[in-house]
Amino acid sequence: MMIEFKNVVKQYPNGTIGLNNINLKINEGEFVVIVGLSGAGKSTLLRSINRLHDISSGEITIDGKSVTRAGGKQLRRIRRDIGMIFQSFNLVKRATVLRNVLSGRVGYHSTFSTMFGYFPKEDTEIALDALSRVNIREKAYIRADQLSGGQQQRVSIARALAQKPKVILADEPVASLDPLTTRQVMDDLQRINRELKITTIVNLHFIDLAREYATRIIGLRAGEVVFDGPVSEATDAKFAEIYGRPINEDELLAAEAAKGGVTV
Amino acid sequence: MTPAPTPESAEVGAPPPPPSKKPAPTLDSKGPQRYKMLATWLLFLIVLIACFYQVDANFFDLFSVNARDNMNRILGEMVRPDWSYAEDIWEPMIETVQIAIAATVIGSILAVPVALLAATNVIPKKMVSIPVRMVLNLVRTIPDLLFAAIFVAVFGIGAFAGMLALVFFSFGLVAKLTYEAIEAIDPGPLEAMTSVGANKIQLIVFGVIPQALPYFFSYVLYAFEVNVRAAAVLGFVGAGGIGLHLDQQLNSLRYDRASIIILITLLVVLLIDYASTYLRRKLL
Ligand SMILES: Nc1ncnc2c1ncn2[C@@H]1O[C@H](COP(=O)(O)OP(=O)(O)OP(=O)(O)O)[C@@H](O)[C@H]1O
Ligand SMILES: [Mg+2]
Numbered sequence: 251m252m253i254e255f256k257n258v259v260k261q262y263p264n265g266t267i268g269l270n271n272i273n274l275k276i277n278e279g280e281f282v283v284i285v286g287l288s289g290a291g292k293s294t295l296l297r298s299i300n301r302l303h304d305i306s307s308g309e310i311t312i313d314g315k316s317v318t319r320a321g322g323k324q325l326r327r328i329r330r331d332i333g334m335i336f337q338s339f340n341l342v343k344r345a346t347v348l349r350n351v352l353s354g355r356v357g358y359h360s361t362f363s364t365m366f367g368y369f370p371k372e373d374t375e376i377a378l379d380a381l382s383r384v385n386i387r388e389k390a391y392i393r394a395d396q397l398s399g400g401q402q403q404r405v406s407i408a409r410a411l412a413q414k415p416k417v418i419l420a421d422e423p424v425a426s427l428d429p430l431t432t433r434q435v436m437d438d439l440q441r442i443n444r445e446l447k448i449t450t451i452v453n454l455h456f457i458d459l460a461r462e463y464a465t466r467i468i469g470l471r472a473g474e475v476v477f478d479g480p481v482s483e484a485t486d487a488k489f490a491e492i493y494g495r496p497i498n499e500d501e502l503l504a505a506e507a508a509k510g511g512v513t514v
Numbered sequence: 515m516t517p518a519p520t521p522e523s524a525e526v527g528a529p530p531p532p533p534s535k536k537p538a539p540t541l542d543s544k545g546p547q548r549y550k551m552l553a554t555w556l557l558f559l560i561v562l563i564a565c566f567y568q569v570d571a572n573f574f575d576l577f578s579v580n581a582r583d584n585m586n587r588i589l590g591e592m593v594r595p596d597w598s599y600a601e602d603i604w605e606p607m608i609e610t611v612q613i614a615i616a617a618t619v620i621g622s623i624l625a626v627p628v629a630l631l632a633a634t635n636v637i638p639k640k641m642v643s644i645p646v647r648m649v650l651n652l653v654r655t656i657p658d659l660l661f662a663a664i665f666v667a668v669f670g671i672g673a674f675a676g677m678l679a680l681v682f683f684s685f686g687l688v689a690k691l692t693y694e695a696i697e698a699i700d701p702g703p704l705e706a707m708t709s710v711g712a713n714k715i716q717l718i719v720f721g722v723i724p725q726a727l728p729y730f731f732s733y734v735l736y737a738f739e740v741n742v743r744a745a746a747v748l749g750f751v752g753a754g755g756i757g758l759h760l761d762q763q764l765n766s767l768r769y770d771r772a773s774i775i776i777l778i779t780l781l782v783v784l785l786i787d788y789a790s791t792y793l794r795r796k797l798l
Contacts, residue, residue: 300709330711340702342724353720357711364716406706413710 251313251331251416251449252277253299258308260294260473268294269305270473281443282451283460286470287493292453295470296419299451300332301325312417330357333410333448335420335439339402343395347386347405350394351377354412373412380411384438400431407438411446418442420452424459429507432456436463456503457489591769599771600778603759607778610755611786613677613748614741621684622734628685629692629730635704636696636722637714650693653686658744662753673754680744684737688730695729696722728797735790735797742786746779 253276260269268291276282284292297303298310301317310317312328320328333354341350355373356364381387384404389397394405403423410418420439424432440463443450454460460467460481467484469477469492477484477492490496499505565571575581630636632646661679669675699722707721749757756779763771 302705302709326711326713328711329709332709334706334709336702336706338702340700340706342703342721343700344728345724349724353707353712354710356707356716356720361713361715365719367719409706409710 253417253449253451254311256309256311258298258310259306260291260298260303261306267473268303269298272308272473272475274468274475274478276449276451278449279443279447280449281440281463281465282449282468283464283466284451284453284468284470285455285457285460285489285492288455290470291473292470293421294473296421296451296453299417299419300329300334302334326357330413331416333407333413333415333418335403335406335410335418335423337422337425339399339406341394341402341405341409343393345394346391347381347394347397347408348374348377348390350405351380351390351408351412354380354409357413376414377408377412380408381405383411383442384408398431399427400434403427403431403435404438407435407442411442415448417449417451420450422453422455425455429503432459432503439463456501456506457484457497458502458504460484588769592773594770595773595777596768596770597774599774603756603775603778606749606756606759607782609673610745610757610779611742611782613673613680613745613755614738617677617680617745618684618734618738618741621681621686622688622730622737624681624685625689625692626730628689629696630718630722632689632693633696633722635699635701636718647693650686650689653682654690656682658683659748659751662748663751666752671752671754676745676748676753676755679748679753680741683744684741687737687740688733691733691736692726692730695733696726699725732794732797735794739783739787739790742783746783 253274255272255274258269258272259267261267270291272295284295286292294303298305299312299317301320305318309319312331315328317325317328342353352369352373355369355376358373359369378387378390381390384407386397386401386404386408389401389405394402397405407423418439423439424435427435436459439450439452442448452463461484464481466480467477468475469484469488471492471494477488486497493501628646628650632643632650634640634643637643658679661682662676665675665678666672669678703721703725704717707717712720745755745757746760747757749755749759750761752758756775760772760775760779763769763775
């Protein structure tokens with residue numbers, strides 16, 4: 251699926267400019283990493299794609315269909331095709347892993363049949379398959395709060411996969427994980443991107459991680475795109491430009507790992 | 515979990531609301547604050563004295579010869595209960611518990627949709643939540659005995675009027691506590707459900723209910739406890755249950771029988787409180 255931003259502006263009700271005239275084209279199958287300082291507008295950009303945030307002006311289209319103008323059922327249909335992964339996993343902690351993954355299927359069913367929590371057998375198959383893809387099928391019947399952070403994030407990836415999405419958005423998916431599980435989760439995302447050709451857009455704040463996994467890096471600063479290019483062009487000097495200052499140690503996963511005594 | 519009690523749900527003995535993310539208000543007793551405090555205490559004292567005066571409160575009455583004699587006589591009869599009367603009392607006792615059960619179940623079921631409508635994180639429309647909350651507050655300001663008296667007048671003397679009164683009472687209680695619990699749930703799963711393309715009902719079924727259900731059940735049990743106690747006195751206004759018999763025995767000065775009723779009521783209430791508290795602890 252191709253995602254296109256045309257003159258997109260997002261101003262929050264309190265006057266803060268979240269996005270300032272964004273023009274972007276993201277092509278099918280790309281693995282895009284968005285980088286930028288805290289407050290640069292990374293989350294705002296990601297959340298405007300599936301309309302968790304409304305934009306103030308301009309238009310966002312997916313395969314030529316307007317997200318901005320969609321409403322009701324049409325919008326829910328668009329969202330069904332976009333899996334989203336959050337920093338805090340956003341699982342129902344008291345529910346089982348399988349139940350959480352199955353909840354990714356609701357967009358395919360009528361209100362009535364989902365009202366009683368009923369899912370056809372094929373859905374359970376799809377959910378278990380999704381869990382297999384992230385290597386935690388054996389945890390299907392365990393309560394989500396009994397898993398480690400990395401495992402919970404993989405459950406949330408499985409929930410996104412159960413949607414059979416064409417796009418995956420991930421907002422700082424590894425920010426609350428340790429360096430080792432960070433790699434496992436990023437590997438999962440990369441594998442899914444390659445095997446299923448799902449367009450993937452990830453916000454990251456570790457620049458070495460961004461370089462390692464991305465096929466394309468987009469740099470944001472104060473709501474504007476200040477860099478857009480392949481990894482080979484994203485040099486340290488370019489990053490310093492995006493950040494408006496030299497790179498810090500703590501923006502490197504390797505440095506974090508060294509601090510924690512873990513080799514990666 | 516041990517959440518700090520929020521002033522909003524100051525039900526006496528009510529189960530704790532789920533942890534809310536609001537910071538606790540800080541008490542600052544410096545500067546003009548101190549005079550405010552002083553003035554508040556002074557006002558409180560004046561009101562208290564005025565009340566005593568108004569109700570003719572008299573500490574000497576408490577120890578008067580008359581009161582002592584009455585007390586001695588009543589207690590004397592009460593410590594010699596008429597055990598044979600216990601047989602006659604089981605049936606109205608069971609009826610009392612049945613009134614409480616029926617009222618709790620019906621009131622709680624009615625409370626579910628209303629709690630969902632009142633919770634602004636589920637329906638973020640002031641047009642809906644404000645009127646719903648107004649009705650809820652209205653229902654909650656009417657005491658259960660007043661409800662009972664009204665329903666006795668409308669439907670006649672009997673258990674039905676009492677049950678109806680407690681339906682309203684438990685409805686108000688459970689709806690209020692539940693909507694506060696719903697507003698304190700983790701918003702993450704709701705966001706996730708929105709992002710997978712769920713509609714409102716699907717969001718409720720998969721995001722709200724699994725999180726709020728244990729709280730809801732705990733409030734239902736709490737309402738049941740309160741209802742059993744309330745059902746025991748509904749009989750005084752003719753609304754069925756054991757209170758009717760207690761009223762009769764007291765009026766005919768049969769304190770030996772009244773004490774049996776009180777004893778059995780105490781036993782049943784204690785038993786139910788104990789069981790319910792145990793279950794609630796398991797739930798949360
Ligand atoms: N709900 C909101 N209301 C008002 N301003 C907001 C809101 N959400 C974000 N902002 C502001 O919009 C700007 C962009 O925020 P955004 O969350 O997109 O940044 P980010 O790049 O994701 O930062 P981080 O790395 O800290 O997550 C910031 O200045 C932020 O303060
Ligand atoms: Mg962010």
